[in-house]
Amino acid sequence: MAGNHQKNESSKEQTERPKRADAQKNLVALLQAAKEVFAETGVDAPMRDIARRAGVGVGTIYRNFPQRADLIAAVFRQEVDACADTAEEFAQHYAPAEAVDRWMQRYVDFLVAKRGLASALHSDDAAFKPLPAYFDARLEPALQGLLNAATEAGELRGDVTAYDLLRAVAGLCTPSGHGDVAQARRLVSLLIDGLRYRSE
Amino acid sequence: MAGNHQKNESSKEQTERPKRADAQKNLVALLQAAKEVFAETGVDAPMRDIARRAGVGVGTIYRNFPQRADLIAAVFRQEVDACADTAEEFAQHYAPAEAVDRWMQRYVDFLVAKRGLASALHSDDAAFKPLPAYFDARLEPALQGLLNAATEAGELRGDVTAYDLLRAVAGLCTPSGHGDVAQARRLVSLLIDGLRYRSE
DNA sequence: CATATATACGGAACCTTGTTCCACTTATCA
DNA sequence: TGATAAGTGGAACAAGGTTCCGTATATATG
Incomplete structure (x- = not known):
């Protein structure tokens, strides 16, 4: 029994x-x-x-969480979820292009905060293996939704994918490494701004 | 010796x-x-x-070694030295092109063994900061000497630098990651073989 | 509501590892 | 051959990880 x-x-x-x-x-x-x-x-x-x-x-x-890595992974997942969920919220409260802009800044915050975990994630612990896939599975659709809305509203160019943007911004944030969030923000703003249709 | x-x-x-x-x-x-x-x-x-x-x-x-990192760094330096010193030994015992070949395989061994340290090296500990420079300073001249000899003997093409070769092979070994030494060895052999003058 | 029971809890106890400290040993020099 | 300063070993302490079990309680059942 x-x-x-x-x-x-x-x-x-x-x-x-x-x-x-x-x-x-x-x-x-x-x-x-x-x-x-x-x-x-x-x-x-x-x-x-x-x-x-x-x-x-x-x-x-x-x-x-039998292993410390399990706890770390769970926290990471939770933060990915929080970041992804923000997309929906922004979509409801802002104009499409601004929603994209705000979400990208939110994503920068996430990347910077995650930097502490980066070295841990690069260990070969089994608990971390599925995390990159989870990262993509959650974040990519979230951003793609915002992009689609902005494109259909005629506010953004439609020739860039969510995947590319995520990679590009991650690349902007990671190597600078100086913890200089302002610098990263500025670069990302430039990038997003470049996507807008010029009203000229 | x-x-x-x-x-x-x-x-x-x-x-x-x-x-x-x-x-x-x-x-x-x-x-x-x-x-x-x-x-x-x-x-x-x-x-x-x-x-x-x-x-x-x-x-x-x-x-x-007041810090653990100091000990790790010292061991790393020692292994870099050992690898670099092998160049001189091979130069005395083998024909120039074969010396290059053998040394590259030795270098592969070093890279594979070093993989355990890789994550530690990527931490931001101050004791590790000078290691990459040491790596280059010791290994690059060692290989360049072998290459020069082989080139002057007319056994190898002379249009590739030691630096490029070191980087290329490091790139071949690092990302595969599966600990598959045989695979790495095969690739490196192909690479070195491509450098030889064809007797045709 | 009362009772039974599986579930979950807290944290003391124990184990492993890092780090310090100092009485003791010994290589070196005069 | 002392004298002495460098060097040594490992006990002792500190700190964190992990286990274990008596206790508490949410939930199901009568």
Whole structure:
């Protein structure tokens, strides 16, 4: 009778196996705390610090994320999601071209914040392998939607793909490395501006 | 025989007292042990393991290398030296073109072995900053000497520089990443073979 | 509501590793 | 052959990772 079904789902649905409400709340608090601590202290921050900030015990971390890399990967995914979701929000609140502009700046913020994780991501830990694919799968459609809207509204040229833009901006942000966000912002602004139709 | 470039620090030989013989011996044993342990366990291996293998106490490590990065850098330099010194040896034992061929294979071995250190090298630790320059300064002249000899002997084309070759082969080895040495070797062989004058 | 039980929790305890420190040893010199 | 300063080993301490289990509680059931 002790059928211990380890039906662990970490992707999107909790329909199969109702998770205890408090456990779910702790998981959310944990990811939020980890995100903050990683941003402040780096991904090597002590587990205890993360646990304390989330108001849980270290055991709770290890139950949800057996390896540190699992926690890092989860935080990364969460931030990718947050960035992608912003696209929809901007689409509803701004004119198409401005939505693109704002989203690209948001994307720059993401890239700069992610730089701390970059070296960790380049390790060969198995938990990190699917992350680049996830990155593309979430961000590319998000931006492509904004681009399509702006193109159909006649506000932007239509001859550049979301994929190319993502790569280009990532390239602009990564190598400068000096943490100079302002510099990156300026370059990206130039780039986006170049996409606009000139009203002349 | 490999030239011992670390015998005396040439820059401070008149100001500093000569180093105690046993200290020098310990330093050599330490570097050898670190090289072995890094190769077996990775650069994160416990200091105690390295100390035990070298037959010294951990204190001796910290006296010579205050930071772990210092020890890693020293091992790296030692391996660069070993690779560079091989050039002279091959030049004395083989025909010019074959010396080039053999050295390039030796260089492939070095690159593959170094892959474990690659992620560490890409950290922003100050101890690693001068390493790329050292890499070029040692390896480029070594290969250039072999190339010049082969060119003057009429065995190789003379229109490729040592620098270009080093970069090209490093590029061949790094991205494949699958640890497939045989694949890398085959590519490099093709490359070197292309440099030969066809006896036709 | 009361009770049963699987689930989840916290954090003390334990283990591994980094780093410091100093009493002791020894190479070198006069 | 001392005298002495350089060098040594490893115990001791610090800090973080990971495990384990008694306790607490959300949820299902009567």
